[in-house]
Amino acid sequence: MLSMQQIAKVYRTDTVETHALRELTLTVDEGDFVAVTGPSGSGKTTFLNIAGLLETFSSGTYMLDGRDVSNLNDSARSKLRNEKIGFIFQSFNLIPDLNIFDNVDVPLRYRGFKSAERKARIEKYLDVVGLSGRMKHLPSQLSGGQQQRVAIARALAGEPRFLLADEPTGNLDSAMARSVMGLLKEINEEGTTIVMVTHDPTLANEAKTNIHLKDGVVSETASISQLGNGKQNAA
Amino acid sequence: MEFGPILRAMTRNKTGAILIALQIAFTMTIMINAIHIIEERNDAMARPSGLDEANLFYLTSTGFADDFNEQQQIEEDLRQIRALSGVVNAVQINAIPLSGGGWSMGLSTEPGADADGTGVAVYFVDEHGIDTFGVEQVAGENFDITDVGWRERTDTEWPDKTILTVAMATEMFPDDPMSAVGKTVYINDTEPMTVIGLIKTLQAPWNGWSGVERSMLVPQKMLFGSARYLIRTEPGARDTLMPQVEEMLAASNRGRIIRSMRSLEETRERSYRGDRSMTLMLKIVVGILTAVTALGIVGLASFAVNRRTRQIGTRRALGASKGDIMRYFLVENFMITTMGVVLGAIMTVIFNIMLVDSLSLPPLNVWYIPAAVLVMWAVGFLAVSGPARRASNVPPAVATRTA
Ligand SMILES: Nc1ncnc2c1ncn2[C@@H]1O[C@H](COP(=O)(O)OP(=O)(O)OP(=O)(O)O)[C@@H](O)[C@H]1O
Numbered sequence: 001m002l003s004m005q006q007i008a009k010v011y012r013t014d015t016v017e018t019h020a021l022r023e024l025t026l027t028v029d030e031g032d033f034v035a036v037t038g039p040s041g042s043g044k045t046t047f048l049n050i051a052g053l054l055e056t057f058s059s060g061t062y063m064l065d066g067r068d069v070s071n072l073n074d075s076a077r078s079k080l081r082n083e084k085i086g087f088i089f090q091s092f093n094l095i096p097d098l099n100i101f102d103n104v105d106v107p108l109r110y111r112g113f114k115s116a117e118r119k120a121r122i123e124k125y126l127d128v129v130g131l132s133g134r135m136k137h138l139p140s141q142l143s144g145g146q147q148q149r150v151a152i153a154r155a156l157a158g159e160p161r162f163l164l165a166d167e168p169t170g171n172l173d174s175a176m177a178r179s180v181m182g183l184l185k186e187i188n189e190e191g192t193t194i195v196m197v198t199h200d201p202t203l204a205n206e207a208k209t210n211i212h213l214k215d216g217v218v219s220e221t222a223s224i225s226q227l228g229n230g231k232q233n234a235a
Numbered sequence: 236m237e238f239g240p241i242l243r244a245m246t247r248n249k250t251g252a253i254l255i256a257l258q259i260a261f262t263m264t265i266m267i268n269a270i271h272i273i274e275e276r277n278d279a280m281a282r283p284s285g286l287d288e289a290n291l292f293y294l295t296s297t298g299f300a301d302d303f304n305e306q307q308q309i310e311e312d313l314r315q316i317r318a319l320s321g322v323v324n325a326v327q328i329n330a331i332p333l334s335g336g337g338w339s340m341g342l343s344t345e346p347g348a349d350a351d352g353t354g355v356a357v358y359f360v361d362e363h364g365i366d367t368f369g370v371e372q373v374a375g376e377n378f379d380i381t382d383v384g385w386r387e388r389t390d391t392e393w394p395d396k397t398i399l400t401v402a403m404a405t406e407m408f409p410d411d412p413m414s415a416v417g418k419t420v421y422i423n424d425t426e427p428m429t430v431i432g433l434i435k436t437l438q439a440p441w442n443g444w445s446g447v448e449r450s451m452l453v454p455q456k457m458l459f460g461s462a463r464y465l466i467r468t469e470p471g472a473r474d475t476l477m478p479q480v481e482e483m484l485a486a487s488n489r490g491r492i493i494r495s496m497r498s499l500e501e502t503r504e505r506s507y508r509g510d511r512s513m514t515l516m517l518k519i520v521v522g523i524l525t526a527v528t529a530l531g532i533v534g535l536a537s538f539a540v541n542r543r544t545r546q547i548g549t550r551r552a553l554g555a556s557k558g559d560i561m562r563y564f565l566v567e568n569f570m571i572t573t574m575g576v577v578l579g580a581i582m583t584v585i586f587n588i589m590l591v592d593s594l595s596l597p598p599l600n601v602w603y604i605p606a607a608v609l610v611m612w613a614v615g616f617l618a619v620s621g622p623a624r625r626a627s628n629v630p631p632a633v634a635t636r637t638a
């Protein structure tokens with residue numbers, strides 16, 4: 001479903017070259033729930049950005065849904081992001097000037113859906129995240145956990161194959177983090193493939209697969225389900 | 236296009252947008268009314284004086300010697316000037332069109348002090364006047380040499396013939412101006428003059444006067460102490476003839492001085508100097524205002540782009556193409572500009588009504604308003620296109636890389 005072969009990413013500035021990813025090779029299967037862990041600076045966000053077509057890479061091949069996406073132009077990448085990928089960000093990234101309804105509407109408008117279709121989807125997914133009563137609220141009028149739920153509704157509304165999340169619970173207290181994690185698991189049960197970067201080992205353990213990055217390469221992979229006990233940490 | 240969300244987002248940050256819209260409205264109001272004034276001045280400057288301006292010049296001869304015989308000298312001067320090669324014709328005259336100084340009288344169709352006189356500029360000329368001006372005679376006839384007499388400074392009597400401009404005839408005989416020929420008009424309340432001819436156009440000396448086309452010719456030469464000669468040359472001969480005539484006259488009688496020599500082109504230039512500097516100033520004001528407005532739009536849009544960098548990255552991550560981001564800022568600016576021009580159109584009309592009332596300017600041509608709307612839209616579009624392009628180049632990775 002998502003397959004990276006020897007992906008390297010080098011950031012060049014005038015003085016330094018940073019090898020954020022070195023020959024990273026990994027595969028994510030359809031329906032999986034992957035938790036990516038690793039120390040700060042190990043390349044987790046870089047990996048996620050490349051997976052989500054937010055950034056290009058220096059070398060290697062990337063197959064997304066059976067298609068080589070290494071050499072797509074900017075607008076083709078935008079279209080793929082819009083149709084196949086949902087993003088969830090650590091700091092929610094809701095648009096502060098738009099109410100909840102309009103926020104969830106953003107990717108749907110870029111998709112070119114008609115207004116009735118958009119409205120139906122917005123209502124459906126705000127209901128999924130339990131916020132259908134808050135459509136006219138501004139983001140600043142919601143708690144962090146609620147804001148992240150709105151962001152999840154926004155990511156889901158386009159009904160993407162992948163959900164990519166960079167520390168989605170990083171700005172939430174543990175209770176809110178739990179409920180967001182619960183929501184993600186439900187979504188995964190429904191069939192959406194999820195890749196989530198996290199610092200929290202407990203949350204990582206609840207995923208189906210754990211990938212540990214170190215210095216831009218995969219240092220360990222463990223399929224928690226294969227170990228038979230979801231509570232055990234593979235690392 | 237996402238008009239709804241753009242408008243809703245804008246109402247949450249309205250101060251900047253409102254200020255720019257007001258600035259656009261203000262600029263548009265000033266722009267249209269200034270252009271209207273400029274056009275009106277340009278039209279005024281473009282009015283023909285009726286004269287063959289390119290080939291005319293004039294000078295003044297003032298005798299000071301005890302034995303200076305003014306009448307004899309005038310006859311002699313005119314004969315000499317007319318005989319010069321390159322001179323088409325010459326005439327003694329009291330005033331020069333466009334010069335700002337001259338005589339005016341009132342003419343009426345009925346005798347008597349209570350009859351309403353029509354103001355008119357008076358030019359004293361002999362039978363060479365019409366040919367020297369280069370004006371077109373449209374009815375009746377010219378003065379005959381026998382019509383022309385002499386006028387002393389203290390004379391109050393008027394000769395019994397006159398020639399009017401068509402504009403003057405129209406003012407006095409609105410029903411049938413051409414019928415003026417042969418009619419009697421009254422000057423100084425009761426003195427009758429017969430209109431023997433009509434000339435097409437001859438401006439009065441005062442270009443700001445509303446009756447500037449109303450002039451009359453009176454067949455007299457003047458003994459006023461100073462004699463002014465208006466001289467018409469062959470095309471291209473004026474500049475060589477000017478010093479030549481000056482020298483010839485000075486040499487022919489040492490008992491007088493020749494002064495105030497000037498071409499009619501220079502007189503026109505001086506006459507409208509104030510108007511020209513005013514229109515130039517208005518153009519500069521309009522230019523500066525437009526530039527300041529454009530800079531305001533650039534500033535507001537740049538600020539909006541910087542403030543919304545993360546939002547732009549997020550939109551890109553959610554599937555917006557570069558074009559979508561570009562379009563967002565263009566549409567947002569278009570909406571602000573449109574608010575501005577709608578307000579500007581209303582202000583323009585109100586301001587113009589005030590100008591018409593206070594400065595008695597002609598009312599505005601309504602087409603100026605849609606034209607200015609197009610101009611302001613274009614200015615807005617150009618001003619916002621830089622910041623919009625910058626916005627479209629915000630990388631999508633900003634969504635995950637900015638805290
Ligand atoms: N735009 C950039 N220019 C230069 N270097 C960069 C850029 N983005 C990331 N890096 C570098 O690439 C490396 C990997 O960064 P990345 O953000 O992927 O780490 P991370 O695993 O997400 O870390 P964290 O857990 O702190 O978020 C780091 O050394 C980082 O400094």
Ligand SMILES: [Mg+2]
Nearest residue numbers: 044045046166
């Ligand atoms: Mg990171």
